[in-house]
Amino acid sequence: MNPALSLLHPYPFEKLAALTQGIVPPGQLSHINLSIGEPKHPAPAFVLEVLQKHMSALGQYPATKGIAPLREAIAHWASARYQLTTAQLNPELHVLPVAGTREALFSIVQAAINPQKPNPTVVMPNPFYQIYEGAALLAGAQPYFLDCSASTDFIPDFAAVDARVWDNCQVLFICSPGNPTGKFLSMECLQALIALADKHDFIIASDECYSELYLNEAQPPVGLLQACQALNRLDFKRCLVFHSLSKRSNLPGLRSGFVAGDAALMAPYLRYRTYQGCALPVPTQWASAAAWQDETHVVENRRAYREKFAQAQEILQPHIALQQPEGGFYFWLKTPSPGVEFARQVFSQCHITLLPGEFLAREGAQGNPGKDYVRMALVADAEQCQEACHRLANFLGNR
Ligand SMILES: Cc1ncc(COP(=O)(O)O)c(C=O)c1O
Secondary structure, eight states: OOGGGGGOOOOHHHHHHHHHTTOOOOTTSOOEEOSSOOOOSOOOHHHHHHHHHTGGGGGSOOOTTOOHHHHHHHHHHHHHHTTOSSSOOOTTTSEEEESSHHHHHHHHHHHHOOTTSSSOEEEEEESOOHHHHHHHHHTTOEEEEEEOOGGGTTSOOGGGSOHHHHHHEEEEEEESSOTTTOOOOOHHHHHHHHHHHHHHTOEEEEEOTTTTOBSOTTOOOOOHHHHHHHTTOTTOTTEEEEEEHHHHTTOTTTOOEEEEEOHHHHHHHHHHHHHHTOOOOHHHHHHHHHHHTOOHHHHHHHHHHHHHHHHHHHHHTTTSOOOOOSBSSEEEEEOSSOHHHHHHHHHHHHOEEOEEGGGGOOOBTTBOTTTTEEEEETTSOHHHHHHHHHHHHHHHHTO
């Protein structure tokens, strides 16, 4: 087997299972899981209806490129969302459906890394979504971590990175809104990164899977395609964005998202994907097209998260300093004791599972940037989130 497989780290949830193993939480409290980022709001009924209606299409092999109506719906959605006027997305050239962003974030690195260049490197934030690191390791590249801590306002300090790192960089992962920090990258930052990518010849892979979950309805996060538009970069050169229906539309089980951007990258990536064999079933594609064409359910989804964040803040604020995220559905909570210890105690006393921040990060020059944090996903329904916050408030109050 490929020896690089042994380099893969255990997934954060494996570490979490080991942390809580053998602990017997209070029997009278039901378990509330706030560790995993799995949306729990109901899937939109109209999408499920479309899925059902097209079930007979399971009798045909799907094409990797996807059906034209889906690619058109995606191009239309992204053009409206990011005000792409002159930088136009051609559904034939710039868009590919993917089976959720996870597989795409992984496979793009396999397709992109050129092992013949010296020191292939994939640069990524720290803490981060672990797929970025695994993708780099299995492609024979070196992951390079950019710490996101309070001192960098929880976004990578791109300007501090040595030019030699950028020279070796073949793929830069960015994530906005960030998981777990919820931070947005600004238009200025995205434009500066595009200039860096041109100077040092690397691809920017922008993970925007939380882009539709933002707290201020009037301030959606900007995206990399929008930065291309602002620069009049009509070919989206070196830029790829990754979007998903999992969080936007509460369809994590549908396994549906898209990659869009530079046609010169998309064409060889499609060739790669044809061999990998990850075409979306046709009913999934029709259901996805319907989901991308509707915004009403997405507005309602944001409203539900906004309400839960406000409720959590009201209950917890007297006990712990809480920062509302700009986007996403996580609190990145600074803990009064190391995050691992805090998570263990909260599990044993409150029967609530939180994810220790250090499981989402690697040691950097200043230690592990997740060490004093836990990630708390407000994915459960409002009632459960409220109950969890009351238990936490009690726990914090009794410390
Ligand atoms: C930052 C980030 N990127 C990508 C994904 C993958 O999502 P999906 O494959 O459901 O689109 C997740 C899932 O939690 C995530 O947190």
